[in-house]
Amino acid sequence: MAPPQRILFPPEKICMGWQQRQRAGAGLYNLGNTCFLNSVLQCLTYTPPLANYLLSCEHSDSCEYFLEDLLVSLLGTSQGPPEPAAGCRRKAALLSQPPPRGCSWNTQAYKPLGLSRRVCCHKDASFYWDISSQYTTIVHQIFGGFLRSRVTCCSCKAVSDSYEAFLDVPLDIAAASSVTAALEDFVKPEQLAGENSFRCDSCGKKVTALKRFTIERAPRVLTLCLKRFDFSGKKIGKVSILVSPQFVQYPQYLDLQPYMSQGAAEPPLYTLYAVLVHSGGSSLAGHYFCYTKVKSHFLHLGDYVCWGRQTLAALFLAAKVLGEKVS
Numbered sequence: 001m002a003p004p005q006r007i008l009f010p011p012e013k014i015c016m017g018w019q020q021r022q023r024a025g026a027g028l029y030n031l032g033n034t035c036f037l038n039s040v041l042q043c044l045t046y047t048p049p050l051a052n053y054l055l056s057c058e059h060s061d062s063c064e065y066f067l068e069d070l071l072v073s074l075l076g077t078s079q080g081p082p083e084p085a086a087g088c089r090r091k092a093a094l095l096s097q098p099p100p101r102g103c104s105w106n107t108q109a110y111k112p113l114g115l116s117r118r119v120c121c122h123k124d125a126s127f128y129w130d131i132s133s134q135y136t137t138i139v140h141q142i143f144g145g146f147l148r149s150r151v152t153c154c155s156c157k158a159v160s161d162s163y164e165a166f167l168d169v170p171l172d173i174a175a176a177s178s179v180t181a182a183l184e185d186f187v188k189p190e191q192l193a194g195e196n197s198f199r200c201d202s203c204g205k206k207v208t209a210l211k212r213f214t215i216e217r218a219p220r221v222l223t224l225c226l227k228r229f230d231f232s233g234k235k236i237g238k239v240s241i242l243v244s245p246q247f248v249q250y251p252q253y254l255d256l257q258p259y260m261s262q263g264a265a266e267p268p269l270y271t272l273y274a275v276l277v278h279s280g281g282s283s284l285a286g287h288y289f290c291y292t293k294v295k296s297h298f299l300h301l302g303d304y305v306c307w308g309r310q311t312l313a314a315l316f317l318a319a320k321v322l323g324e325k326v327s
Helices: 035-045 048-055 066-075 086-095 105-109 111-121 138-143 179-186 312-316
Strands: 145-153 159-166 169-172 190-192 198-200 205-207 209-217 221-227 253-255 269-279 287-294 297-301 306-310 320-325
Touching (some): 035 269, 035 287, 145 198, 169 179, 179 221, 198 209
Antiparallel strands (some): 145 209, 253 269, 269 287, 269 320, 287 297, 297 306
16 A cells, blocks of 8 residues: 555554543433444543543644544533533434444444544545545544455465455354454455456466455554344344353453464554443344443443443453553
C-alpha cells in the first residue's frame, strides 16, 4: 500500500493508559430501540486512548460530533443517566433504524465508529484524502489493523499477497467453543478449487490454490466480533436440551502471535476490558448490555443504570469482545 499523503492523527499522541482519574460513570437513556447503541457507546467510553482524546476536547475544535459531549457527560456523573441533548436524540433516532434485510445488528452497532471515521476523514470537503491517509484517523490509529490475504498456487508455489484494513475481526462461532479456537479457524488455509479456482499469473490458467488470512499489523485496541446470527437473523445457539449449556469461552489475556503474519512486528498481548452481550433468540429481538472494566473490576452497564462490581464470571458469557494492549 502506498504511504499516506497526510497523517490525520499522529500515533505518538495516543496514550493507552488513563490520563485522568478513572471512576464509574452513569447509564444511558433508551431512546427507543437503542440498547445496542448505548452498550457500544459505553464500551467506547471506557476505552482509555479514545476517552483520553475526547476528554481533551481536541476533537471539538475541528468537528461537531456528539460522542465527545456524551463521553464527558457519562464520566462526569454517577448519579444517573445524563439527559440527552436534542442533537443526540436526532442522531440516536437515525442510528436506531432496523438494519437492512440480511444485515445483522453486529454491523449496525458499529455505526458510531463508521460515522466518526467519515467525519474525521472529510473535515475539509474541498480535498479528497487518499485511501492510505484515511487509515490514519484517530479511529484507525486506535482500533485499526491490517489483514494479509496470501494465495499460494498448488502447482508452481507462486505467492500472491493482498492487504485489507479492518476495525474488527469477525469470528465464526458455529463450530468453535472458544475465541482461541475461532481464531485458529480464521487463519486456517482455505482450498480454492473447482468453480472457485484461482487464476495463477505464473501458470497462465486457473489452478487449485490455498488462501490464508493472517494479521499483518495488529491494532492498539483489538475488537473481536463473534458472528452470533445466521443469515436469517436467527441466533447461533450453544445450548443443547440434552446437556448443560455451553458458552463461547475467551481468556482474560490474549496473545496474537499464532495468528500474525510471518515477519510481522512483535505480537501484542491484550487484556480484556469490555464485553458487549446480546440476550435473545434473534437479531430482531432481545436486549443488549455490556461489561466494562474500571480499575480492577467490571461494571455491568444496562439502560439507565450502572451496577456495581462484577467478577470475572463475565469471561464465560457468549459475547463480543474488545481488548486493550498491555503496555
